[in-house]
Amino acid sequence: MNKIKFFNGAEIPVEMHRAKVIQKLTLLPIEERKKYLKQAGNNQFLLKNEAIFLDMLTDSGMNARSDKQVSAAMTADDAYAGSRTYFELEEKIKEIFGFDFFLPVHQGRACEHLLAKGFVKEGDVVPTNYHFTTTRAHINLCGGKVEELVFDSAIVCDNDDPFKGNFDIEKLQRLIDEVGSDRISFLRIETGTNLIGGQPISLGNIKRVSEICRRNSIITVMDASLLQDNLYFIKVREEECKDKSIREITKEIASLIDIMYFSARKLGFGIGGGICFKTADLREKLKAMLTLHEGFLTYGGMSIREIASITQGLEETMDFDMISQGPRFIKYMVDELDKRNIPVVKPAGGLGCHIDARKFLAHIPDENYSAASLTAAIYLASGIRTMERGTASEERNPDGSEHFAAMELVRCAIPRRVFTMSQIDYAIDRIHWLYENKNIIGGLKFTQEPEILRFFTGEMAPLSNWQDKLVAKFKEDFGDSL
Numbered sequence: 422m423n424k425i426k427f428f429n430g431a432e433i434p435v436e437m438h439r440a441k442v443i444q445k446l447t448l449l450p451i452e453e454r455k456k457y458l459k460q461a462g463n464n465q466f467l468l469k470n471e472a473i474f475l476d477m478l479t480d481s482g483m484n485a486r487s488d489k490q491v492s493a494a495m496t497a498d499d500a501y502a503g504s505r506t507y508f509e510l511e512e513k514i515k516e517i518f519g520f521d522f523f524l525p526v527h528q529g530r531a532c533e534h535l536l537a538k539g540f541v542k543e544g545d546v547v548p549t550n551y552h553f554t555t556t557r558a559h560i561n562l563c564g565g566k567v568e569e570l571v572f573d574s575a576i577v578c579d580n581d582d583p584f585k586g587n588f589d590i591e592k593l594q595r596l597i598d599e600v601g602s603d604r605i606s607f608l609r610i611e612t613g614t615n616l617i618g619g620q621p622i623s624l625g626n627i628k629r630v631s632e633i634c635r636r637n638s639i640i641t642v643m644d645a646s647l648l649q650d651n652l653y654f655i656k657v658r659e660e661e662c663k664d665k666s667i668r669e670i671t672k673e674i675a676s677l678i679d680i681m682y683f684s685a686r687k688l689g690f691g692i693g694g695g696i697c698f699k700t701a702d703l704r705e706k707l708k709a710m711l712t713l714h715e716g717f718l719t720y721g722g723m724s725i726r727e728i729a730s731i732t733q734g735l736e737e738t739m740d741f742d743m744i745s746q747g748p749r750f751i752k753y754m755v756d757e758l759d760k761r762n763i764p765v766v767k768p769a770g771g772l773g774c775h776i777d778a779r780k781f782l783a784h785i786p787d788e789n790y791s792a793a794s795l796t797a798a799i800y801l802a803s804g805i806r807t808m809e810r811g812t813a814s815e816e817r818n819p820d821g822s823e824h825f826a827a828m829e830l831v832r833c834a835i836p837r838r839v840f841t842m843s844q845i846d847y848a849i850d851r852i853h854w855l856y857e858n859k860n861i862i863g864g865l866k867f868t869q870e871p872e873i874l875r876f877f878t879g880e881m882a883p884l885s886n887w888q889d890k891l892v893a894k895f896k897e898d899f900g901d902s903l
């Protein structure tokens with residue numbers, strides 16, 4: 422994929438696949454979009470799909486399947502127990518990652534649920550490069566606490582650090598000295614740190630972290646949900662890895678850790694998940710819980726057709742052409758927005774293009790949720806659904822005060838193998854228009870606020886009539902265009 426040069430010198434990521442099955446999209450007029458937004462309480466999760474043009478909420482379960490995945494699903498062996506299809510997945514995991522023991526689950530957070538119940542005790546600490554929402558919620562529910570150990574510069578939106586997901590080794594050593602390894606349930610490595618913009622961790626850093634953990638008898642757990650993009654970045658950004666194949670890099674990473682889990686809604690182009698273990702005793706700790714919470718050992722809550730799809734999807738994850746498409750589309754979008762002076766997370770990461778809402782909407786204070794406000798404005802202006810990754814995604818402090826997020830981001834997720842370049846250009850154009858009209862955009866307030874994971878189901882309302890003004894300006898500038 423990275424070898425195609427254009428005569429005119431343009432740098433355009435060319436897809437190494439073609440569409441064989443398509444889904445018709447609709448783009449509603451802006452007045453209709455406004456009605457749907459109100460109905461959804463300004464929460465992008467509550468929008469109906471019929472009202473959405475481009476769905477950039479998430480890549481989770483939204484990646485396009487290949488012809489080989491679809492055909493594998495058709496011939497899956499759907500036995501309740503002992504299915505051939507399940508054993509094929511187990512074999513693929515051994516082959517690619519070198520893990521001999523596996524437990525299937527219905528999706529990523531189910532891995533987190535079982536791992537937290539199996540390993541986290543009251544008062545424990547879980548060091549990690551950066552937390553993920555569901556991971557932290559499960560660890561907290563078991564009485565544990567997450568400690569984030571990225572470098573301070575990792576949460577600066579715009580710098581040139583190619584591996585913002587790296588652990589600050591000094592912080593890690595200090596934490597181990599302070600709390601002692603007995604109180605550390607495990608160390609969690611997120612390959613491709615979701616909440617700080619899909620930023621990767623280097624192989625060199627994983628090696629150092631793993632060495633320290635082995636020396637201190639700390640179990641290492643890798644969240645490999647975003648491993649696909651991270652593998653791409655290791656190959657293209659880490660000098661020592663540029664001549665290694667994706668398979669070699671994957672094997673090396675996996676050899677450094679004890680447990681790996683993944684959401685197959687992201688890794689493997691499917692919908693499911695699983696936990697891989699180096700040793701049988703680690704698996705044994707969670708096995709009984711699997712049959713209680715997920716399903717029998719050879720399906721774990723997943724449809725057997727999904728299992729067949731994931732086995733093939735993991736194979737495709739080892740194909741550099743296949744895994745380049747996502748990060749290269751994201752880089753294109755980041756570069757184009759950057760050229761228009763729109764504040765974005767740089768360097769471009771995996772998962773999606775991340776806009777710095779705190780800077781984009783500098784006139785909106787954190788307590789009025791700049792990132793959530795920008796998602797509402799983007800939907801109004803374009804019919805594109807994006808995701809708030811800022812203060813509204815945080816939980817309040819125990820005293821009820823607001824816990825302000827380190828970053829106020831809007832994520833324009835780019836599910837793999839789904840969008841075309843003209844759709845990305847459309848997104849760039851509408852976001853550019855919004856930036857030119859940013860002063861019209863106002864804040865939001867919660868009208869219904871659940872205590873746990875409020876961003877999923879909470880409802881919000883605009884603080885003024887800014888959405889009417891935005892619609893009026895849109896009509897003025899775009900006339901009868903959708």
Ligand code: F0G
Pocket residue numbers: 478479480481528529530531553555556611615644646647684685686693694
């Ligand atoms: N870990 C990471 C790094 C994730 O990004 C996610 C999900 C999970 C775990 C949980 O997996 O959804 O299958 O239960 N991220 C989705 C997202 C929800 O939109 O970023 P799950």
